[in-house]
Amino acid sequence: MAGHDFDVWTAGDAYERYMGRWSRLVADEFVTWLASAPGGRWLDIGCGSGALTSTVARRCRPRTLLGVERSAGFVATARAHASAPALFARADAQALPVGNASVDLAVSGLVLNFLPEPGVAVAEAARVVAPGGLVSAYVWDYGEGMAFLRHFWGAATTVDPSAAALDEGRxxxxxxxxxxxxxxxxxxxxxxxVAPLEIPTRFADFADLWDPFLAGQGPAPGYVAPLAPAARERLRAALRERVPTSPDGSIALRARAWAVRGRKPGA
Incomplete structure (x- = not known):
């Protein structure tokens, strides 16, 4: 992925703890929203650890299903959890190894913001979709809809105003x-x-929310990774003070993504 040095997305297992559990929930909402007919030829662009690919395999009865992803670590994780007929290949979202008009649906989950030229990627998706086919994607609403990240960056900028420049919402x-x-x-x-997709993000306790930020995968954990122990503890304390905690210790928040779809002109 191109972008800021903190935009680290390479290790599937670490991503799973940080964002993967929510990625699966929103993938399910996305597939419900698409309401596609069975038997389609699917391409999942920037498939990551396979959250959307596995959801399509499980729910959409695809004829063919290919996930492409640039990170070797993510491809390995996706293959380890794959269900038929899903196949995976290493490839760049901006240069797809797929022929013109060869799929019915080109989809992408939580990827567009991390591409250097998202317009090129969407044009590539449109190229490989057959006339009448769908190009669709979804991205987190980093600006307003990801409550646990809003709390994180609010805490981070409280203890380190320079952290504001790294906030995904900005x-x-x-x-x-x-x-x-x-x-x-x-x-x-x-x-x-364009439509909103909303999911609950419930954390069993504060450790369940905080510990994934220590894994180094993604902008917020990438910010935490190089912090000195004292600075990290100040951030942890500031975050704990901000988040609403239930009497049983759990933290119930919400997350929103925006989904977009469009049809390729033609029969």
Missing amino acids: RFSLCRPDPLRRLWDGAGLVEVT
């Missing part, structure tokens, strides 16, 4: 409906629709 313009719609329109797709 950095990623594609976490909102209008830029997503413009991106799809720009690729020549029609019948473009």
